[in-house]
Amino acid sequence: MHSRRDFLQKVSLGLGAAALSAFPAIANELTSNRQDKQLRVAIMGLGGYANIVAKGMQECKMAKIVGVISGTPSKIETWKKQYDIPDKNTYNYETVSQIKNNPDIDLVYVITPNSLHHKHVLQIAAAGKHVICEKPVADNAKQAREMIAACEKANVKFYIGYRLHFEPHTLELIRMREAGEFGKIMHVNNYAGFKIGDPTQWRLKKSLAGGGAMMDVGVYSLNGARYCTGEEPIWVTAQESKTDPVKFKEVDETITFQLGFPSGIIANCGCTYNFNHVEGLKLMGEKGWAEVNPAFGYGPIRGTTHKGKLEAPDVNHQANQMDGIADCILNNKPDPNVTGHEGLKDMVVIDAVYESIRKNGAKIFINK
Incomplete structure (x- = not known):
């Protein structure tokens, strides 16, 4: 090792x-x-x-x-x-x-x-x-x-x-994809969510949260689909379901969305604020596959591929992230893929998700 x-x-x-x-x-x-x-x-x-x-x-x-x-x-x-x-x-x-x-x-x-x-x-x-x-x-x-x-x-x-862009299991997944070990990527399934507690908290107030599950945990499903494919989505369709219209009066409760990529890959993604045990990433390729669960939490991250256990060290996510950023700033090194531009790419897609919901699930072509 x-x-x-x-x-x-x-x-x-x-x-x-x-x-x-x-x-x-x-x-x-x-x-x-x-x-x-x-x-x-x-x-x-x-x-x-x-x-x-x-x-x-x-x-x-x-x-x-x-x-x-x-x-x-x-x-x-x-x-x-x-x-x-x-x-x-x-x-x-x-x-x-x-x-x-x-x-x-x-x-x-x-x-x-x-x-x-x-x-x-x-x-x-x-x-x-x-x-x-x-x-x-x-x-x-x-x-x-x-x-x-x-x-x-x-x-x-x-x-x-x-x-997660500093997390070793995630980085190993990206390395395998870039090295062609999965072959051509065919499909991705990503889901993230939890049952939210206190109904008076800021996450359920649109004026402070901007949105609900999509803004909070949906970004993990979305960002994961992007690093699983190595591509940027070109269209989105999305649907919202709400089983508790009182608690989720101002923000979205559960959203499922589909991302279309230039190569023809479709990623099925979802996020929720209303039930637990929904966290996972699955990538399917012509030569192999990967399944990571837990995939997005604070750790430990665990995964399996067609080659066996996804081997990587466990780290403190927050410490690893801050040391990585400090190294870039203090030693004038190239920035990893965590700048404002990466955040913007996710935000463009999130805008399209909400537009699709407003238009009853219509396919929205993404304007970069």
Whole structure:
């Protein structure tokens, strides 16, 4: 068995140019001539997933939490104590613009509700800091384009939290597909979902979430179909079902959608907020197949192919992601496929999914 480092180096080489973004490498003054070689990160939005990220980052070698941004003073106090954050690195949503004057923060990780991503990324870009934003990148493709443009104008890097693009089992699946080990890809089935709890939470409010299951877990099914095929969809059909119109009054409950690709591949995908035990990826090719389940959670990821068990090391997803991004920024390396442009590609398809639903399942040809 190879070491984890050997494995990741092999996978990185195997991905080739297709997995690298066209987003330009930047030697930003924030991180040039640094001696400590650690990316200094502030977390914006201190909710449930922020706590998972922070816990995971305790395993990071190249990134560390040094600041927080929150509208809740009690949360700031808790995080200050837990992560030894100095007062000068704490901000609220009214003072966040002042972060531009703080040389001790390199990057801000935006983990606020979906519909606030657009506003907050624009603020961080204007402050001259690199930014990583949780997915979905925004409410729609128009906002995503504006966010990309703002970061390019400010000469800062813009990443999306696609942690699976750093996850070894997922990367091995992509390597096998790129190496032709499955042969011509014929079909893909991807599903993601869970039974959502508290009916008063922000994920069920359209003004904060932008949508329901499609925006939250549907992006996993969609992004998975794209990396299973190595192609971009050219059309979409979609259907929505709603069994609880009270709880899901404002957002979608369950959506199934089909993606058509240039080679003729069709991917059947689905997402839900109303039942558990629905997570999996299946790829079928002329020469072989792969089935990954769990495929999209925080780990461990498990899979099988026509060759046997999908062999790869288990890692802390959040730590692996942040170390990978830190390596790109600190060492001026090419960006992996997690930039704002990757988020935009998913958002264009999500827009088409919702358009198809509005048009009673009509086939929508995707306008890039």
